[in-house]
Amino acid sequence: MLKRKFQPYKKTLDGGWGWMVVFHFFLVNVFVMGMTKTFAIFFVVFQEEFEGTSEQTGWIGSIMSSLRFFAGPLVAVICDITGEKTASSLGAFLVAGGYLISSWATSIPFLCVTMGFLPGLGSAFLYQVAAVVTTKYFKKRLALSTAIARSGMGLTFLLAPFTKVLIDLYDWTGALILLGAITLHLVPSSMLLRPIYIKSKSNSDIKDESSLSPSGPEAACGTETSCCNEIQELAIRDSIMHKERRPGLAYFIPTFHLVARAKTLGINIMDASYLVSVAGITETVSQIISGWVADQNWIKKYHYHKSYLILCGVTNLLAPLATTFPLLMTYTISFAVFSGGYLALILPVLVDLSGNSTVHSFLGLASFFAGMAVLSGPPLAGWLYDYTQTYTGSYYFSGACYLLSSVSLFFVPLAERWKNSVTTKREDCSQVRA
Amino acid sequence: MRTKAAPITSLPVREEMTTKYSNLTLESHSISMTERPNMPAEKNITLERPSNVELTCQFTPSGNLNSVNVTWKKGDKLLEDNYLVNATGSILYTQYRVAVINSKQMGSYSCFFGEKKQQRGTFNLKVPEINGKNKPLITYVGDSVVLICKCQDCLPLNWTWYTGNGSVQVPIGVPVNDKYVISGKHANETKLKITQLSEDDQGTYWCHAIFELGESEGHVELVVLSYLVPLKAFCAIAAEVVLLVAIILLFEKYTQKKKKPSDDGKEIEQGEQLKLDDSNGIENSGPRHRKNESVGQ
Numbered sequence: 001m002l003k004r005k006f007q008p009y010k011k012t013l014d015g016g017w018g019w020m021v022v023f024h025f026f027l028v029n030v031f032v033m034g035m036t037k038t039f040a041i042f043f044v045v046f047q048e049e050f051e052g053t054s055e056q057t058g059w060i061g062s063i064m065s066s067l068r069f070f071a072g073p074l075v076a077v078i079c080d081i082t083g084e085k086t087a088s089s090l091g092a093f094l095v096a097g098g099y100l101i102s103s104w105a106t107s108i109p110f111l112c113v114t115m116g117f118l119p120g121l122g123s124a125f126l127y128q129v130a131a132v133v134t135t136k137y138f139k140k141r142l143a144l145s146t147a148i149a150r151s152g153m154g155l156t157f158l159l160a161p162f163t164k165v166l167i168d169l170y171d172w173t174g175a176l177i178l179l180g181a182i183t184l185h186l187v188p189s190s191m192l193l194r195p196i197y198i199k200s201k202s203n204s205d206i207k208d209e210s211s212l213s214p215s216g217p218e219a220a221c222g223t224e225t226s227c228c229n230e231i232q233e234l235a236i237r238d239s240i241m242h243k244e245r246r247p248g249l250a251y252f253i254p255t256f257h258l259v260a261r262a263k264t265l266g267i268n269i270m271d272a273s274y275l276v277s278v279a280g281i282t283e284t285v286s287q288i289i290s291g292w293v294a295d296q297n298w299i300k301k302y303h304y305h306k307s308y309l310i311l312c313g314v315t316n317l318l319a320p321l322a323t324t325f326p327l328l329m330t331y332t333i334s335f336a337v338f339s340g341g342y343l344a345l346i347l348p349v350l351v352d353l354s355g356n357s358t359v360h361s362f363l364g365l366a367s368f369f370a371g372m373a374v375l376s377g378p379p380l381a382g383w384l385y386d387y388t389q390t391y392t393g394s395y396y397f398s399g400a401c402y403l404l405s406s407v408s409l410f411f412v413p414l415a416e417r418w419k420n421s422v423t424t425k426r427e428d429c430s431q432v433r434a
Numbered sequence: 435m436r437t438k439a440a441p442i443t444s445l446p447v448r449e450e451m452t453t454k455y456s457n458l459t460l461e462s463h464s465i466s467m468t469e470r471p472n473m474p475a476e477k478n479i480t481l482e483r484p485s486n487v488e489l490t491c492q493f494t495p496s497g498n499l500n501s502v503n504v505t506w507k508k509g510d511k512l513l514e515d516n517y518l519v520n521a522t523g524s525i526l527y528t529q530y531r532v533a534v535i536n537s538k539q540m541g542s543y544s545c546f547f548g549e550k551k552q553q554r555g556t557f558n559l560k561v562p563e564i565n566g567k568n569k570p571l572i573t574y575v576g577d578s579v580v581l582i583c584k585c586q587d588c589l590p591l592n593w594t595w596y597t598g599n600g601s602v603q604v605p606i607g608v609p610v611n612d613k614y615v616i617s618g619k620h621a622n623e624t625k626l627k628i629t630q631l632s633e634d635d636q637g638t639y640w641c642h643a644i645f646e647l648g649e650s651e652g653h654v655e656l657v658v659l660s661y662l663v664p665l666k667a668f669c670a671i672a673a674e675v676v677l678l679v680a681i682i683l684l685f686e687k688y689t690q691k692k693k694k695p696s697d698d699g700k701e702i703e704q705g706e707q708l709k710l711d712d713s714n715g716i717e718n719s720g721p722r723h724r725k726n727e728s729v730g731q
Contacts (some may be wrong), residue, residue, distance in 0.1 A: 184675045191679065
């Protein structure tokens with residue numbers, strides 16, 4: 001690690017170099033989401049080449065997507081050890097290396113490791129580090145900057161035809177080599193993640209506390225407050241985790257089943273893909289608008305989040321009523337608007353509820369729960385379809401999930417009141433010390 | 435026996451042809467035509483095995499049925515017999531029967547109604563089509579590749595492979611060697627495995643399916659690339675990445691030199707500061723307290 005001398009900032013930048021961080025986060029979104037989408041193309045190629053079943057080949061994609069979330073806590077740990085820039089570069093190397101080694105693949109299990117495990121781990125590193133550094137650089141404009149970065153997902157539609165062209169020109173081995181080289185661009189982009197230090201009063205306080213020997217009333221105060229701190233943190237974390245998990249589950253199901261549902265309603269595939277592209281564009285735009293609105297701070301961010309979740313749930317519950325193309329289009333647009341709204345706010349609300357210094361671990365845990373949702377979502381949705389033989393069941397399920405997750409957000413005021421009572425106790429303790 | 439526009443008389447069907455080949459399957463196909471057709475009246479018939487084929491054209495003339503002249507042609511050759519003409523109500527029917535036993539009977543059969551303004555219906559008798567691959571197969575030097583030709587619902591008698599050199603087709607596998615291996619799990623597909631690919635192996639490969647009624651062919655195009663091709667592209671991109679990294683490093687060094695050390699001496703080592711900032715927050719009750727206020731936003 002380089003020895004650097006930095007002048008700590010007095011307050012969050014909310015701009016300046018922060019936009020470079022947003023740019024990096026944008027690129028991460030493009031590549032990480034693009035990987036998942038281009039995998040569908042490679043799926044067909046791998047199945048043909050290695051003569052595997054759909055289930056076996058599908059595992060590669062599942063491992064890649066779910067590991068991106070599951071590795072969240074690991075990323076938090078490694079970031080503590082090495083620092084953000086290194087962790088992000090490590091992630092980029094993992095992804096690029098995974099792709100490069102995959103070009104020598106000889107069987108599907110081989111690919112599960114090199115194209116599922118390695119890129120999945122790498123993208124977890126990339127994504128989480130980028131998100132956390134963005135929260136460090138932005139406070140007032142956090143929602144807007146996150147939304148702009150997430151709009152990178154909208155660009156991924158370019159990656160699919162590009163990958164097809166690569167496969168046509170160089171066959172899948174050459175295509176993987178070149179894609180690996182292209183993802184290497186995330187290494188210089190990771191170097192844009194300049195560490196930023198917010199100057200705080202904490203330095204002197206920390207030294208005082210550590211030098212105090214635990215004895216007498218001060219000790220009781222100290223342990224009690226730290227104990228309560230933990231409980232309160234767990235309570236907030238719990239609500240966030242569940243909130244993170246259920247929308248994650250509910251998000252994938254309508255997306256997965258949209259085209260299939262359109263087909264069962266007799267809409268042809270061209271119109272159905274039109275639906276998907278409209279959904280993508282609307283979601284991107286809605287994310288940016290929602291981010292900007294949330295940053296204006298007219299009301300607390302989690303209220304927006306709550307209302308978006310409720311609206312998403314209601315939309316999904318009404319979805320089975322959409323039986324013609326115009327109605328389905330209406331549903332798609334409204335769902336895209338509301339889900340874009342809540343997606344943009346996941347990170348800011350998480351930051352609001354967690355406090356800056358613990359964002360890493362929070363994000364890690366939240367990602368872990370989201371990973372469970374990602375892993376269980378599509379098979380669950382498929383099972384629902386097989387069981388009910390229609391797609392309406394899955395829409396009811398996802399609607400219910402959204403509504404349930406918004407419920408946990410209603411407990412936030414309660415948790416905050418608890419926290420405030422604890423902090424007043426702490427204030428009393430510090431008075432005792434002084 | 436031929437009838438010229440005699441509407442009502444129906445002729446006895448010629449029995450000789452059909453009794454000789456009565457063990458063959460009968461295939462019936464018909465085309466209906468109107469006075470003003472907006473679509474060309476054409477039908478493609480796929481035949482794999484020898485069979486009796488019955489082709490029927492029905493025509494609804496606007497005017498008098500009697501004045502319509504009916505003829506049959508195979509390709510350009512006028513057919514003299516084997517067909518009959520019938521009329522029911524206002525619709526004119528004509529039927530042609532042929533026993534297709536070898537490739538000589540395959541081709542295009544047309545029925546014609548009228549003299550001046552001829553309405554035409556065409557039946558194309560063909561052998562089943564073979565599917566090769568439309569897009570070229572990309573492979574690399576030293577690899578081995580399997581070329582597949584498939585037929586949907588047919589069972590050819592035999593398959594042969596040729597490599598195309600312009601218009602000349604050279605058979606493969608005639609001197610049996612290790613390089614070319616022809617195999618096929620099912621009768622409706624054939625696989626040609628080529629090992630030790632080199633750039634000379636590039637080109638078009640033809641697979642011929644041999645039926646009793648003729649031959650059908652499909653083609654697969656093979657492109658052999660050297661490993662240098664994607665490697666060059668990879669190196670170019672990697673070099674660009676290294677360049678970007680170098681630029682950013684230089685930029686950072688340049689901005690470092692510009693920064694002056696701060697007055698309060700807060701020159702802290704990177705790792706140490708990171709530990710302070712990213713720590714769990716349980717020990718730092720101070721900053722937590724301060725940041726809690728900001729959470730209220």
